[in-house]
Amino acid sequence: MTVVSIPWLELAIFVPLAGAGLVGRIRDPLAALRWTLAFGAVALGCAVIAWLCFATGVAPDGTSPQDVVPRIFGEQVFSLDVLSAPLVPLVALLHFLTALATARTKMTRFSFTWLLIGWSLRVATFGCTSPETLSVLLSLNVVPPYLELVRRGRPTRVYTLHMGLFLGLLLAGLAASGSLAAVLLMAAVLVRSGTFPAHLWVADLFENASFGTALLFVTPITGMYTAVRLVVPASPPEWILQVIATASLVTAVYAAGMAIVQAETRRVFSYLFLSHASLILVGLELHTAVSLSGALALWASVIVSLGGLGLTLRALEARFGRLSLRSYHGLYAQSPSLAICFLLTGLASVGFPGTIGFIGAEMLVDGAITANPWIGVLVVAASALNGIAIIRTYLMVFGGRRHMSGVATHITLRERIAVLTLATLILVAGLWPQPTVLANHRAAEILLKTWSPSERELHEVTKSVLHSVGGASPPLSNG
Numbered sequence: 265m266t267v268v269s270i271p272w273l274e275l276a277i278f279v280p281l282a283g284a285g286l287v288g289r290i291r292d293p294l295a296a297l298r299w300t301l302a303f304g305a306v307a308l309g310c311a312v313i314a315w316l317c318f319a320t321g322v323a324p325d326g327t328s329p330q331d332v333v334p335r336i337f338g339e340q341v342f343s344l345d346v347l348s349a350p351l352v353p354l355v356a357l358l359h360f361l362t363a364l365a366t367a368r369t370k371m372t373r374f375s376f377t378w379l380l381i382g383w384s385l386r387v388a389t390f391g392c393t394s395p396e397t398l399s400v401l402l403s404l405n406v407v408p409p410y411l412e413l414v415r416r417g418r419p420t421r422v423y424t425l426h427m428g429l430f431l432g433l434l435l436a437g438l439a440a441s442g443s444l445a446a447v448l449l450m451a452a453v454l455v456r457s458g459t460f461p462a463h464l465w466v467a468d469l470f471e472n473a474s475f476g477t478a479l480l481f482v483t484p485i486t487g488m489y490t491a492v493r494l495v496v497p498a499s500p501p502e503w504i505l506q507v508i509a510t511a512s513l514v515t516a517v518y519a520a521g522m523a524i525v526q527a528e529t530r531r532v533f534s535y536l537f538l539s540h541a542s543l544i545l546v547g548l549e550l551h552t553a554v555s556l557s558g559a560l561a562l563w564a565s566v567i568v569s570l571g572g573l574g575l576t577l578r579a580l581e582a583r584f585g586r587l588s589l590r591s592y593h594g595l596y597a598q599s600p601s602l603a604i605c606f607l608l609t610g611l612a613s614v615g616f617p618g619t620i621g622f623i624g625a626e627m628l629v630d631g632a633i634t635a636n637p638w639i640g641v642l643v644v645a646a647s648a649l650n651g652i653a654i655i656r657t658y659l660m661v662f663g664g665r666r667h668m669s670g671v672a673t674h675i676t677l678r679e680r681i682a683v684l685t686l687a688t689l690i691l692v693a694g695l696w697p698q699p700t701v702l703a704n705h706r707a708a709e710i711l712l713k714t715w716s717p718s719e720r721e722l723h724e725v726t727k728s729v730l731h732s733v734g735g736a737s738p739p740l741s742n743g
Contacts (some may be wrong), residue, residue, distance in 0.1 A: 267331065272314035273342050276356060277388045279307040284380035293371035297363065304360045304383070311356040316424075318349045319703075324591040333542060342391040346707035347492060347560075350700075351390045352563060355484050358684075359383040362476050364577050365682040367582035374413075374474050378408045382480055383511020390487060399438055402456075402490060403431055409473055409481050411701055418472035426465035427541050430455040437494070449495045449613065454508065457487030457545060460515040467534040475530065475581060478740045479574040483567055485541050486561075491548060497714065509549035513642050516542035518661075520649035529577050529587045532657050536573075536706055540566045540613060547628045550639070555631025556708035561624030561700060564609055565612065565693075572609035572686035576602055579679055589657060603662040610654035612690045614647050620693040623701055639723045686718045694736060707737040 269384025283303025290296045317730040344352065359379065366374055382405070406427040413420045430452050437448030458466040470478045491508070519538035528530045544566065579602055580587060580595070587593060596603045608619070617627025625647060633640030675683070693700060 267408065269470060272310045272317065273344060273352070273391050276307050276310040276352065277342065277384050277391065279303055279310060280359075280380040280384040280387070283307075284377045284384070287380060288377040294368075296376045297366060297371060300363045300380060303380065304356075304363055307383065307387075308353070308356045308360045311353040314344060315349050315353045318344045318706075337412075341394060341397055342388065342467070343393060344391060345393065346703075346710055347530075348390050348489075350564060350703065351484070351489075351567075352387055354385070354567045355386050356392055358483060358567060359386070359480060360576075361571070361575060361682045361685060365478065365679050367579060367676070367679075369582045370474070370476070370578075373416075374476050375412065378412065379476070379480070382408045382477075386480070386484055386486070387405075390484070390489060394492060395438060398490075398493055399434055402486065402717060403436060405481075405589075406431065407478055409469060412473050412477050416472070419468075422468040425529050425732060426455060426462060429462070434490075434494075443504075446495060450504050450508055451489075453487050453491045453495055453545075454511055456490060457485070457512075458482075458515070459511050459542060459545075460518055460581050463515065463519070463538055466538055467531055470534045472532045474579040475574065478534075479571065479578070482537055482541075483571045483574065485544060485566065487541065488544050488548065488563060490711045491545065492711070496548070496711075505549045505551065509546055509639075510707060512542040512545035512549065513639065515539070516546065516646040517642055517649070518654065520646045520713055524649060525651035526653075527589050529580075529589065529657060529661065530728060532589070532653060533570075533574055533577060536613070536650055536653060537570060539646055543628065546639070546643065547631065550635045551629055551712070552631050552635060553705065553708050553712060555609060555626055555635065556712060557701070557704045558627030558629075558631055560707055561629050561705040562615075562628055563624075563698070565619075565621040565624050565706075568686065568689050568693075569609045569612035569619070572683075572690070573613060574608065574680060575686075576606045576609060576718060579675075587661055592659070592662050594664040594666045596662040597666045598676065599662075601680065601683060605660070605687065608687055610658065611651070612694070614651040614654065618691070618694045620690045622694055623697045624704075627701075637669065 280303060283300060287296050287299050287303075289297060359382070363376065363379055366376075385401060385405050385408075389398065389405060392398045392401055409418060410423060410427070413423060433448050433452035433455065437445050437452055439445075442447055455462040466482060469481065473481075495508075496505075515703070516539045519535045519542065523532050523535035523539065526535060540562070544559045544563050547555045547562065577587075582597070583599070584593070584595065612619035612621045615621040629640055629643055629647075632643045
């Protein structure tokens, strides 16, 4: 058996499910964490190997002759392409670091079983290209947060209404045809992405669910993946793309402004996510190679940077409880490592030079200005407001009079590993951006080619076109 013949992607999906079956039987939280990390390390390794096989061209379509799912169902269900290949290991890494950085005080309230189930569902979602299977996975993804809200005895109305609307629109769009299908799917994407006015569920989820569950549910930005797989390939009328771009642009500026005036760190984070997710959708709907390349780069950087920012806030909550921004807390002296991680991940999310988000933000702004100067101005305004919100939150949490506490607040070894991993990714990708830029530009050109109105008849063979690119990188065009 060779490396290529092993179904790495399927293993990355099913290993967490197997782990959930075992961890669910364990009552000791510390033992549950250890088994979660063991299964998670194996699943993360499988996801990384699957990506490497695709990136190096060893397995151009991310599959192998020995894939398990085709032997069971008779068709290819899971595979990697230029879009999903880098996202699968990032989603797996986010789940692994969330489990790794879980503090002892959070273990009794955070379900590792549901973390592993959610892990499997999200990796499967990003490794799926079939519209029917994708719709099933998107439906299953909304279940774990709901069950946690019920288990914690917290309100479920807002979340249920929004996710019910999302699923209704999604299924109706798949059943319809023509422009009606595109409209329904567009509306489903806007609800799932938290686009104004269907944005209330994001802040409500962060308010009532555990920080880890809410973070893992929203940070991969599944709405963007839904748009790429279901809405744009259907070649919708131009006005539908304009509606998505306009709604996303309004949401990006609105959410960034709201993030500045929030009085709690969780609500700040929820609005930062809404703004960044909307900016990525703007880049998608501008439909140019530069803007789409920037959106894809920003998508990956947001998973890393906002994921790291959320884990930092989660670690602070484990020590000091939920933090209000109505007064200064002076926590730098108590937790300097967390302060540095907060600033690094926060600035990376808004495209600070030398970080993972810089190139993506620059390409998105350049593409927006080329398409329409006013769009470029609003994109810059949203990014600037997000930066102000991050600096304000940092000063309120870590600045001011020194906080004195009798509780041990030093960073643990597991948290230190998570912080160093994120810092390495943010800085290495920021200081050596060429590989990601080339990969994102190649992916953008291929996606735009398959979405071109002059080639709508090729929509049925989109997957084969994507899979055919394998490892060789075509030359960049002057556009």
